[in-house]
Amino acid sequence: MPSEGPTILHADLDAFYASVEQLLDPTLRGRPVAVGGGPRGGVVLAASYEAKAFGVQGGMAGWRAAKLCPELRFVRGHFDEYQRLGDAVIAVFEDFTPLVERISIDEAFLDVSGSVHLFGSPAQIGAMVRERVRDQIGLPISVGAARTKHLAKIASQVAKPDGIVIVQPGREREFLDPLPVGLIWGVGPVNEKRLADLGVRTIGELALTPSSAVEHILGYAVGHKLSAMAHDDDPRRVATSHRARSVGAQSAIGRRTPEPAEVRAVLAHLADRVARRLRAKHRAGRTVTVRVRFAGIRVVTRSHTLAEPNAATLTLTEVAERLVWSAIADSPDEPEITLLAVSVSNLTDQTTIQPELDLAPSDPWRPGSATGAARRAVDGSMDAIRARFGGEAVGYLPAVRRTGAGVPDEFRELAEHDL
DNA sequence: TCTGGGGTCCTAGGACCC
């Protein structure tokens, strides 16, 4: 039941991390800036628009970015500032409507249908939001306004950088038709290529293509969604909160042949990060999934579902360890690994203390030594010590030696979703 | 001289049950 006007706004800070660096250090303004990485290693986490003009992109290796743009200034990130300023921007949004759906640190949907009599039209609200974020916080932000979330998001992408685009009801078709399909949420490089092979490059062309043909190429769900989207049929509403469905952690470990002690140490560290977050929110999960990336690019996943939800560091470590070795054993032609990941899904709330979280004695995945009660006691003590003395005060194993390739923990925290 | 880290959703096959 879409409302009359373009009452959904999508607001998206422009090149957020890089813009913050330019705000903090005036000598960076107007210049190509990369956060993270560096010419001798690491990965670019974000690039300013001046850097993007040279082809520098997030995720790119630092040496490659430096090659594309010799003037590029590499800066280490001020991750605490990103969190603070991102929160401040969201607070500005909330001055205009309580219906704010934050998608990430730098991006949100706003439903302003109830705000128009207070602040004026959605177009005026969008302009006021931009003005306040620029004047009070000092950051450029783009805004799209439309009748639906999907359309508002496309509009904000078109508005970038530092602009605003309003899609008036009734004029959706003329706005959408000439745009490339890659602007649709859910169409990445692979699906864009598949559509191009069908001769479909614009959203208008997509709208003229039978949905059965699109579903045949992209699978039912994606195809169906895209066809609906191309016809501007998008019922999604702004939702102010979500529950996470999985929690994970990963670590790029360079290129190395797996050694038992090292694998164990990395997995213990990853499982501990996951388990701590679960316990902090009184949640637990049944399915443990590991991912192993081999040097040959190939990625393998292995998972195991426990009979009962679990949030014990030691148990998750042990299950992950078995899964990783089974993945390695199944890939005898791949002697080296480059990344390990652990995630837990099938999450449930642990509103009451579980009487018994141990695996059944007959379960071949039953862990060794300590009982479930002992494990919970250890975890409880660790959590308490960390709460008092900080996260690094105690650990289950000697800290994994970092070879310098990893990103800072503050960056990990920025990427974490609320549980 | 190969691209970090944290997520979501979908598909397809197999096991198992009724």
Added chain:
DNA sequence: TCTGGGGTCCTAGGACCC
């Protein structure tokens, strides 16, 4: 005993997003 049909759960892989 063979055949059919539907539903749920689990596992592995993949595309995509920020």
